[in-house]
Amino acid sequence: MRDQNENDEMDDLIRRSTQVEIPAEVEERLRHRLAAFRTKVEQRPTSRLRSLAFWPPVKIMAMAAAAVAAVVVGLVLTPREASASRVYAAAAEQLRTSQSLEYTIVLNDTPYVGIDFSYAAPGFRRVNCSWGIEVRADHTAQKQIVLMHLTRMYAIESGKHVESVANSEDLVEQLLSLPPAAGEVLGEQRAGDKRLIGYRLPKAPLDTSVAGLQSFDLWVDAGTRRADHVDISIQEPGEPVHQMHIRNIRVNGQVDRSLFDLTPPAGYTSLAATNAGPGAGKPASSQDALVLQAQILQSAPLTAVVLPMTGSYALSRVAIEKVASYLNTQGVTPAGSPFGRFGSEQSWDAGYPVPPGAKVDPPFQLVTLPATQIASVVVDGAWGADSSARWSAFFKSVIEQGYIPAGPPMEIWSGEDAKVQTQSTEMRIPVTKAK
Amino acid sequence: MDSMTDRNQEYERLIAPIEGRMMRAVWRVLRDPNEVEDAFQEALLTVWKRWDRIRMHPNPQALVLQICIHAAYDALRRKARHAKRLEAGGIPEEIVDSSPSAAHDISGAEQDAQVLRAIGSLPKNQARAILLHAVEEIPYVDIAAAMDCREATVRKHVARARAKLRTLLSHLIPAIHKEENSHA
Numbered sequence: 353m354r355d356q357n358e359n360d361e362m363d364d365l366i367r368r369s370t371q372v373e374i375p376a377e378v379e380e381r382l383r384h385r386l387a388a389f390r391t392k393v394e395q396r397p398t399s400r401l402r403s404l405a406f407w408p409p410v411k412i413m414a415m416a417a418a419a420v421a422a423v424v425v426g427l428v429l430t431p432r433e434a435s436a437s438r439v440y441a442a443a444a445e446q447l448r449t450s451q452s453l454e455y456t457i458v459l460n461d462t463p464y465v466g467i468d469f470s471y472a473a474p475g476f477r478r479v480n481c482s483w484g485i486e487v488r489a490d491h492t493a494q495k496q497i498v499l500m501h502l503t504r505m506y507a508i509e510s511g512k513h514v515e516s517v518a519n520s521e522d523l524v525e526q527l528l529s530l531p532p533a534a535g536e537v538l539g540e541q542r543a544g545d546k547r548l549i550g551y552r553l554p555k556a557p558l559d560t561s562v563a564g565l566q567s568f569d570l571w572v573d574a575g576t577r578r579a580d581h582v583d584i585s586i587q588e589p590g591e592p593v594h595q596m597h598i599r600n601i602r603v604n605g606q607v608d609r610s611l612f613d614l615t616p617p618a619g620y621t622s623l624a625a626t627n628a629g630p631g632a633g634k635p636a637s638s639q640d641a642l643v644l645q646a647q648i649l650q651s652a653p654l655t656a657v658v659l660p661m662t663g664s665y666a667l668s669r670v671a672i673e674k675v676a677s678y679l680n681t682q683g684v685t686p687a688g689s690p691f692g693r694f695g696s697e698q699s700w701d702a703g704y705p706v707p708p709g710a711k712v713d714p715p716f717q718l719v720t721l722p723a724t725q726i727a728s729v730v731v732d733g734a735w736g737a738d739s740s741a742r743w744s745a746f747f748k749s750v751i752e753q754g755y756i757p758a759g760p761p762m763e764i765w766s767g768e769d770a771k772v773q774t775q776s777t778e779m780r781i782p783v784t785k786a787k
Numbered sequence: 788m789d790s791m792t793d794r795n796q797e798y799e800r801l802i803a804p805i806e807g808r809m810m811r812a813v814w815r816v817l818r819d820p821n822e823v824e825d826a827f828q829e830a831l832l833t834v835w836k837r838w839d840r841i842r843m844h845p846n847p848q849a850l851v852l853q854i855c856i857h858a859a860y861d862a863l864r865r866k867a868r869h870a871k872r873l874e875a876g877g878i879p880e881e882i883v884d885s886s887p888s889a890a891h892d893i894s895g896a897e898q899d900a901q902v903l904r905a906i907g908s909l910p911k912n913q914a915r916a917i918l919l920h921a922v923e924e925i926p927y928v929d930i931a932a933a934m935d936c937r938e939a940t941v942r943k944h945v946a947r948a949r950a951k952l953r954t955l956l957s958h959l960i961p962a963i964h965k966e967e968n969s970h971a
């Protein structure tokens with residue numbers, strides 16, 4: 353009886369010491385391995401020799417046939433595995449020879465931080481960012497127009513610079529030059545009634561134009577042999593990992609040619625004209641020749657309570673007051689100055705930084721903004737004053753320093769509400785280096 | 788029937804029901820994301836190589852779990868050897884206080900680590916048998932089928948494993964403390 357108790361206690365000790373839950377991120381990695389394994393199992397050929405080898409009477413025969421088996425595996429296995437290769441090859445070929453392409457790029461899993469991309473052979477491209485920047489380019493003519501919808505400004509550029517700005521964002525070069533064979537089969541995913549096969553592409557030559565490319569995974573619909581989506585991971589030395597996803601891929605569809613029109617829209621003014629206007633050369637305080645020097649910085653992560661909004665940005669103050677009132681009722685003290693993030697008038701938000709772990713009720717949301725590379729400048733003066741001119745000057749400085757916006761603009765308002773002379777605004781925007 | 792469908796059904800029958808147990812079996816022993824991923828891949832490779840045997844095995848799922856446990860145990864042994872080398876080089880990995888009073892001071896994580904290290908020090912068959920029996924709660928008869936030996940042999944492995952662990956981990960088991968205290 354004592355022995356039995358000791359045995360039970362020992363077993364209990366082992367059980368207790370090993371009963372731990374798998375962290376979600378580890379489970380996800382292992383499931384990824386299982387998916388790849390499942391694909392391999394499904395592609396495994398039926399081998400009569402293999403089956404018979406475990407039937408004792410023929411074990412010796414099977415051993416003698418080992419050399420023959422190797423040949424059989426060579427003959428049988430290769431064509432089966434070639435099936436997955438053919439699915440990839442068909443999708444890659446279609447992309448390489450495509451006459452038009454459209455897709456959406458989503459950055460860092462934030463749904464509204466996205467880019468709609470359109471391409472038409474031989475070199476027309478349009479990048480429409482959800483944070484109000486649109487680039488239309490004709491690469492054969494080396495000419496492009498950059499539209500800043502937030503400020504209703506535009507800039508027309510030509511020459512070598514055209515290549516650099518658009519290439520950094522749209523990833524079309526990578527899709528138009530996919531290698532004929534994938535580096536690795538990742539396994540399968542189910543998406544509704546679609547069976548998707550994943551392929552990890554070999555780094556070279558893809559990484560020649562995407563600095564810090566860690567992985568480029570193409571998922572193909574096995575039924576139609578068309579590209580379904582792409583998952584990309586990028587990390588430059590000392591920088592956080594960026595996830596990008598290419599979704600809604602449409603190959604060789606009808607693309608509206610007016611999307612690539614390089615004529616400035618009505619009501620938009622030229623950035624060059626503004627900066628070379630009557631005030632050019634005057635001090636920075638002059639409204640006509642506002643010059644701002646954006647600083648490229650690494651932002652700290654930020655936890656905040658925000659109120660999601662749609663409609664005019666003029667409602668920012670209303671949104672901020674609602675968040676302030678809500679935090680007050682909850683007994684939460686803001687951890688910093690109020691801010692607004694302006695994705696588009698269909699989706700923006702405003703709120704206050706708060707200590708991590710705060711609890712919120714709808715419609716308010718707790719968001720975490722990860723550390724990222726930003727351009728930033730602080731402008732003294734009344735909140736909201738000269739907003740259009742400030743943002744134009746800010747964008748100009750960002751682009752002149754070789755960076756392009758990579759996320760929604762943000763304004764952080766400091767100072768006292770009742771004292772205009774104490775007020776200042778930090779303008780910031782996530783940026784990436786133009787290649 | 789199409790052979791791809793056959794294989795799909797085989798996977799559904801043999802692996803799908805125990806996917807969670809397979810992952811847990813490796814994680815519980817190793818607890819390090821990278822080591823777990825490597826060991827799990829090793830296990831899958833072995834399952835792949837032995838696929839024909841597994842699908843005709845009387846208890847295929849016990850065999851697959853045994854493969855996972857074995858891969859995790861191998862990694863645990865490698866880790867222990869590495870720690871020993873460090874220790875020999877003058878960097879002590881950890882000093883275990885095995886006095887009875889230490890039982891009250893040891894945190895859960897330290898206790899888990901000591902138990903896992905002790906299992907890692909067992910001979911291969913004893914470690915596999917005790918993990919399959921105590922952690923995975925697989926009946927002796929199925930462990931025997933998975934380890935390709937007699938049930939009596941499995942029982943012997945488990946008994947020897949317990950005896951060794953009892954010596955190594957006496958400070959963690961209340962009944963043994965009581966026993967030691969009453970003799971004192």
